[in-house]
Amino acid sequence: MSQARTGGNGRPSPEVFRRRRLVVASAAGALVLLIVLLTAFAWPGFARDEPEPQATVTAPVPTPTIAPSGRPEDQTAFVKAQPDAVLALALREVAAYPTWEDDADAVEAWQLTYADGAGEGAASVVVLAGQWEDDDAATGAYEALAKAAGEPTDEGEVAVEGEATGAYVVTPGSTAGTAVVTWRNGTAVLQATGPADLVEDFYSAYPL
Numbered sequence: 001m002s003q004a005r006t007g008g009n010g011r012p013s014p015e016v017f018r019r020r021r022l023v024v025a026s027a028a029g030a031l032v033l034l035i036v037l038l039t040a041f042a043w044p045g046f047a048r049d050e051p052e053p054q055a056t057v058t059a060p061v062p063t064p065t066i067a068p069s070g071r072p073e074d075q076t077a078f079v080k081a082q083p084d085a086v087l088a089l090a091l092r093e094v095a096a097y098p099t100w101e102d103d104a105d106a107v108e109a110w111q112l113t114y115a116d117g118a119g120e121g122a123a124s125v126v127v128l129a130g131q132w133e134d135d136d137a138a139t140g141a142y143e144a145l146a147k148a149a150g151e152p153t154d155e156g157e158v159a160v161e162g163e164a165t166g167a168y169v170v171t172p173g174s175t176a177g178t179a180v181v182t183w184r185n186g187t188a189v190l191q192a193t194g195p196a197d198l199v200e201d202f203y204s205a206y207p208l
Helices: 014-042 098-104 135-149 196-205
Strands: 089-096 108-115 124-131 154-160 163-172 178-185 188-195
Touching (some): 098 108, 098 124, 098 135, 124 196, 135 163, 135 178, 135 188, 178 196, 188 196
Antiparallel strands (some): 108 124, 124 188, 154 163, 163 178
16 A cells, blocks of 8 residues: 655655645636536526427407498397397398298398498308207208308317317308308207318308
């Protein structure tokens, strides 16, 4: 076993002191390095290559530039429940729709026209809205209308607060560039016809 060299006075020689200083310096350097590494990777966000958070820009919901109109003076509760506006389209006309009453036993039925202006260039969606006596009658009417509308391009459930209250189906319209959305929500059955690039968003925004 080797022994530490000592000077003539019994104290460690300068060489021993130099070795001790090297050991202490090495230990101190290792400690500093460990602290830096811990700080860099353990401290939240420090020295990590994380992407900057991206701001989400939400486009404002479009609103009509014209006032709603066309409601009858004596409105039923069902007509009152129909919205004055949907997206950029405002209600322009409300008329009775006896076909559903006569052929499908609706308690009441209406045709509502929504548009973003007047004239031929205005975008418009026509909604047929009917009320049935109970869920079973409404379901039967919905299924008949959905079948008559043609081959679906999309379909699914109508849900209110997470609970299924009906169903919807999207089908091509009889005119090129149009589509039809037929849906049931409880005892109400509705069918919206309009431009294919608009009518599905219109249906999604419709409150019934």
